Amino acid sequence: MKGNIIIIGFFIAGILLGLSLYLPDFLLNKDLSTYILYILMFLVGVMVGADKLSFSIIREVKFEILVVPIFIIVGTFVGVSIVSLLLDDINLKGALAVGAGFGYYSLSSIIITEMEGEALGTLALLANIMREIFTLLFAPILVMFFGKLAPIASGGATSMDSTLPVVRKYSGTEYSIISVYSGIVLTILVPIFVTFILKYL
């Protein structure tokens, strides 16, 4: 939660600097953010690869654990597709790309900004931050109405780290492994889905 506030702080500070007239030109250089994105992707990879749990999990995956992320992916895509009908200026492709962030706001918003521009990138940033905060705040309610897998589903890619504590608390510690596994699978899939949706849809 504290991390979220700091991140939003940096985002708002950026907007304010952009609004002001005292802006060094190099900050608007698109190449700069592209290179940082490459570094970021590399670091995400290292974190997934070095996660001690991630490979021990693969050894003990059972069928029912394996299918959890598939249900989450289908549910997310169907959900955003339906609500996108309510939104006039968001098309299906945009809604799916935002949904494919699975709560991983930093990664998804940056890739979407690079590929589709700031408008959709900002939407992805806000929607995915909200998904994480919503999961942190409403995990007990989600468990009550949708069962013990619901906070893992709602947390999406964040269920491997930032929303893992609420999963453990409200679904039970026996759901930790499913949570980490599902989060890792979705984290790896975020850049893949976002890229392919924007490129080929």
Added chain:
Amino acid sequence: MIKVLGFMAIGILCGFLLRHKDWLVNFITPLFTCSVYLLLFLIGVNIGVNKMLVDRLGVIGVQAFVLTLGSVLGSSIMALLCYRLFFNKKNKRQNK
């Protein structure tokens, strides 16, 4: 953008090979956090110079909220289905 995926794949390989080095995790996590801060700051700057986008931030916020509801409810309903299909059954078996 395939490059992006390539960087992640190389990262996973590096992380896997160095997974027993504790300094790696201690070093990577703050580096990751800082690059996220920096990138979101840069995204903010690019929004700030775009007056049209700044004016629309409120609308974008509402749209984001609607999409969030869609993704949370959609995935939660599917999670319930998954739970009923595969998890409840297993528990019952164990209880017997």
